[in-house]
Amino acid sequence: xxxxxxxxxxxxxxxxxxxxxxxxxxxxxxxxxxxxxxxxxxxxxxxxxxxxxxxxxxxxxxxxxxxxxxxxxxxxxxxxxxxxxxxxxxxxxxxxxxxxxxxxxxxxxxxxxxxxxxxxxxxxxxxxxxxxxxxxxxxxxxxxxxxxxxxxxxxxxxxxxxxxxxxxxxxxxxxxxxxxxxxxxxxxxxxxxxxxxxxxxxxxxxxxxxxxxxxxxxxxxxxxxxxxxxxxxxxxxxxxxxxxxxxxxxxxxxxxxxxxxxxxxxxxxxxxxxxxxxxxxxxxxxxxxxxxx
Numbered sequence: 001x002x003x004x005x006x007x008x009x010x011x012x013x014x015x016x017x018x019x020x021x022x023x024x025x026x027x028x029x030x031x032x033x034x035x036x037x038x039x040x041x042x043x044x045x046x047x048x049x050x051x052x053x054x055x056x057x058x059x060x061x062x063x064x065x066x067x068x069x070x071x072x073x074x075x076x077x078x079x080x081x082x083x084x085x086x087x088x089x090x091x092x093x094x095x096x097x098x099x100x101x102x103x104x105x106x107x108x109x110x111x112x113x114x115x116x117x118x119x120x121x122x123x124x125x126x127x128x129x130x131x132x133x134x135x136x137x138x139x140x141x142x143x144x145x146x147x148x149x150x151x152x153x154x155x156x157x158x159x160x161x162x163x164x165x166x167x168x169x170x171x172x173x174x175x176x177x178x179x180x181x182x183x184x185x186x187x188x189x190x191x192x193x194x195x196x197x198x199x200x201x202x203x204x205x206x207x208x209x210x211x212x213x214x215x216x217x218x219x220x221x222x223x224x225x226x227x228x229x230x231x232x233x234x235x236x237x238x239x240x241x242x243x244x245x246x247x248x249x250x251x252x253x254x255x256x257x258x259x260x261x262x263x264x265x266x267x268x269x270x271x272x273x274x275x276x277x278x279x280x281x282x283x284x285x286x287x288x289x290x291x292x293x
Contacts, residue, residue: 027132028120028131028132028133028262028265028266029132029133029135029228029230029266030102030132030133030134030135031134031135031136032134032135032136032140032141032144032146035058035102035134035141036146036147038100039058039059039060039147041099041100042099042100042101042102043060043061043062043095043096043099043100043101043102044057044058044059044060044061044062044101044102044103044104044134045061045062045063045064045095045101045102045103045104045119046058046061046062046063046064046104046138047064047065047066047103047104047105047115047116047118047119048065048105048106048115048138049065050063050065050152050153052106053153054150054151054152054153055150056138056142056148056149056150057138057148057149057150057153058104058138058141058146058147058148058149059147059148059149060149061104061149061153062093062094062095062153062155063093063153063155064089064090064093064095064119066105066114066115066116066118066119066255068089069081069086069089069118069119069122070118070253070254070255076253076277076280076281077253077280078252078253078254078255078280079253079254079276079277080122080125080172080254080276083125083126083167086122086125086126086167087126087160087163087164087165088160090123090126090163091157091158091159091160091162091163092155092157093155093157094155094156094157094158095123095128095158095163096158096162097127097128097129097130097162097163097164098162099130100130100131100132101123101128101130101131101132102132102133102134103116103119103120103123103131103132103133103134104116104133104134104137104138104141105137105138106137106138106139107136107137107138107139107140107225107226108139109226110217110218110221110226111217111218112137112226113133113137113217113220113221113226113228113259114217114255114256114258114259116133116134116137117133117255117258117259117261117262118254118255118258120133120258120261120262120265121171121258121261121262121274124168124171124265125167125168125171125172126163126164126167126168127164127165127166127167127168128164133228133262135227135228136225136226136227137226139225140225140227143225170273171261171272171273171274172273172274172276173248173273173274173275173276174275174276174277175275175277175281175282175285175288177273177275178209178248178250178275178282179288181246181248182209182210182211182289184245184246185245186243186244186245186246187211187244187245187246187247187248188213188240188241188244188246188247188248189209189211189212189213189248189250190212190213190214190215190247190248190249190250190257190260191208191209191212191213191214191215191250191251192215192216192217192249192250192251192256192257192259192260193205193208193214193216193217193251193252193256193279194216195214195216197252197279198212198214198216198293199214199292199293200290200292200293205279205283206283206290206292207290207291207292207293208279208290208291208292208293209250209279209282209289209290209291210289210290210291211291212250212291213240215237215260217251217256217259217260219237220234220237220259220260220263228263228266229263230266234263234266234267235267237263238263238264238267238269241264241269244271245271246271246273247264247269247271247272247273248272248273248274248275249261249264249272249273249274249275250274250275250278250279250282251278251279252278252279252280253277253278253280254274254275254276254277254278257274257275257278258274260274261273261274
């Protein structure tokens, strides 16, 4: 997908705001109450299956199934599709970059958040600037008896030229970028998989990338509605990133690590990227180092 290395550029110069919250941090987590109040001016984006969308969705929502942005490449499933294909998909789906976009998933369980987080990452990668996620997702929306619509989507595509052409390559890391980052001081690798996968105790895991810390996806959420942590609760989880020049999230296939990416962006960090191929690529190379703990 990329023909150049980002790590050399990222790590050659210290980020001026490394590890600090950006002063112009955008609103990235929206409550159901806030969304309903702004429903006329924002574009809800549904990431669930077409069947779920047809049964019920937020009025006016566009639809991009979270699996549609990924493909199997070089034997690795879940890889982000090339930027030109993503650009066409977003245009065909009517995802207008000129409107504030609020992404939502079903949130029947904590794992559903990765669907919305994956699209959040995609839109930031593609240069969209007004992107947020609905806290509690569609389940909370329906539980609160807020307005819904049903039936198949009538897509209003937007012209391809309206979708940004230049992807934000700095937030998408490849294996060589991670290898260059490993020996560098003040680089924080965060693993969003289950704790047992991180330690290597899971039957399908051989451990983790050396130096990485464990930050399981579910730890970012709380309560029966799986709401996302904010404020002091989120800051406490991310305190190890305070002095980091570069933050890199990873998991198995780049989906769960999107939740980690979102968490750091929600907290205002600008120096965060994601290793998309993650452990599906890393662990199959016998030369690459692994740690068990």
